[in-house]
Amino acid sequence: MRHYTRISNHSVTVSHAPAFTLIELLVVIAVIGILGSLLLPTLSQALRKAHRIQCASNLHQQGVALHVLLAEYHSYPTGRGTNSNGAPGRFWAEQLEYGGFGKTNLSPDFYQKGVWRCASSPSQPSPNDYGYNLYGSAAVGGDTDALGLQGHWVSGYEAIIPIAESEVVNPADMIAMGDGGHVFLMRGDKAYHQGSINILFCDSHIELLKGTYVFKDTSDSVLVRWNRDHQPHRERLRP
Secondary structure (H helix, E strand, O other), rough: EEEEEEEEEEEEEOOOOOOOOOHHHHHHHHHHHHHHHHHHHHHHHHHHHHHHHHHHHHHHHHHHHHHHHHHHEEOOOOOOEOOOOOOOOOOOOHHHHOOOOOOOOOOOOHHHHHHHOOOOOOOOOOOOEEEEEEEOOOOOHHHHHHHOOOOOOOOOOOOOEEEHHHHHOHHHOEEEEEOOOOOOOOOOOOOEOOOEEEEEOOOOEEEEHHHHHHHHOOHHOOOOOOOOOOOOHHHHHOO
16 A cells, blocks of 8 residues: 655655564574574584694694603603703693793793693683693502602602603603693593593694593503503502
8 A cells, every 4th residue: 555645745655665574573583593503513513623623732732842851851841849850840831831842931820821721621620721641540649659750759859850751661652641630630530522632642642532541441551551661550540
């Protein structure tokens, strides 16, 4: 229907465009909701994959720093405690920063950002996302008999004798670090990437492994990967 309005003795035709009905609007909203629900899992999966790739990139850079340090000192960073004859630093990440990345000054929060921050990990209670293999296959180890990379603890000394490069029998099959654990990587920890974890081995190659395999499997083939002598040491497992 057309309506005529007289303005200054001229007839002007005014047309009304058709509008959406309420039902049509509801249908459009429903279609958008369905499309969103179909796309959301794909987008979430892509985001998780991006986080996993970023973590692998961080570990790769840490692996490069580790081998720079090994080339210089021929020994691994000590897990905690000052290295007696290696790179300076109170624990392994500081030693990597000084001896591997070549830093001269570190901010107090260096271990909460940059290559030390895993996008998939929870921000609480602590954003310290990359762990170092201190104790080997033991879920909780001791400093005096650690089978990982902690170093040789000398009673009465503040400094620790580092693990020599030659003491790691099979670097390609020895866990060095992983994006999990909060500072120290130990059996029983949690994997961040949908049940999987990026593991950096002593030869600097990286594998994406199931968390249940890394942290809970008790087969010899897994246990040897934790210990620098490449032996399972089943006696170290909890009863």
